[in-house]
Amino acid sequence: xxxxxxxxxxxxxxxxxxxxxxxxxxxxxxxxxxxxxxxxxxxxxxxxxxxxxxxxxxxxxxxxxxxxxxxxxxxxxxxxxxxxxxxxxxxxxxxxxxxxxxxxxxxxxxxxxxxxxxxxxxxxxxxxxxxxxxxxxxxxxxxxxxxxxxxxxxxxxxxxxxxxxxxxxxxxxxxxxxxxxxxxxxxxxxxxxxxxxxxxxxxxxxxxxx
Ligand SMILES: Nc1ncnc2c1ncn2[C@@H]1O[C@H](COP(=O)(O)OP(=O)(O)OP(=O)(O)O)[C@@H](O)[C@H]1O
Numbered sequence: 187x188x189x190x191x192x193x194x195x196x197x198x199x200x201x202x203x204x205x206x207x208x209x210x211x212x213x214x215x216x217x218x219x220x221x222x223x224x225x226x227x228x229x230x231x232x233x234x235x236x237x238x239x240x241x242x243x244x245x246x247x248x249x250x251x252x253x254x255x256x257x258x259x260x261x262x263x264x265x266x267x268x269x270x271x272x273x274x275x276x277x278x279x280x281x282x283x284x285x286x287x288x289x290x291x292x293x294x295x296x297x298x299x300x301x302x303x304x305x306x307x308x309x310x311x312x313x314x315x316x317x318x319x320x321x322x323x324x325x326x327x328x329x330x331x332x333x334x335x336x337x338x339x340x341x342x343x344x345x346x347x348x349x350x351x352x353x354x355x356x357x358x359x360x361x362x363x364x365x366x367x368x369x370x371x372x373x374x375x376x377x378x379x380x381x382x383x384x385x386x387x388x389x390x391x392x393x394x395x396x
Pocket of ligand 1 (some may be wrong): 234
């Protein structure tokens with residue numbers, strides 16, 4: 187199990203008209219291939235900022251982020267980002283929502299459909315493939331959103347409180363499902379959570395407010 191992601195002394199400050207907010211200061215840790223890291227910490231300690239940095243949406247002010255020993259942008263690795271909301275489009279069927287990312291990246295082929303069908307069956311969505319997202323339960327929507335992300339074959343999967351929009355009972359059921367899927371697909375994953383009991387991480391990172 188090699189070192190896949192390395193965060194070295196990373197810092198980030200937001201600049202706005204109201205002034206500067208230092209979100210992260212001197213953060214270092216690493217994630218091995220196949221590891222499942224959960225990030226916990228109080229509101230405002232910089233958890234979402236850290237995921238945005240790893241996703242390459244923003245760049246660190248200090249320090250460096252390395253994937254397989256290379257700079258994030260030149261590593262050629264795929265980062266999948268699953269947000270709090272599922273962002274399924276109501277005007278597309280469930281299956282057409284799953285293919286959206288592949289379509290945008292011009293990677294949708296006949297063999298993609300073999301893989302999509304397999305995942306729809308495995309994860310209990312096959313009979314809903316032609317249904318609109320509004321006819322899916324909250325848990326089914328989260329599974330659909332995860333499959334959509336996995337189809338892009340991410341090397342690292344980032345999850346920003348993926349269950350926060352679900353009620354307590356559904357959250358317990360869905361979180362078991364989702365971790366099962368991540369384990370089955372052998373994904374390296376980083377999760378932000380307020381509730382450590384909803385995940386069974388192999389590693390924990392506690393962030394404190396700056
Ligand atoms: N776009 C922004 N402009 C200015 N400040 C920001 C911006 N985004 C976040 N911040 C500030 O940076 C700090 C870290 O925010 P961040 O959203 O990363 O924390 P968090 O730990 O994810 O919080 P939460 O658990 O409440 O989602 C906070 O003080 C926040 O107010």
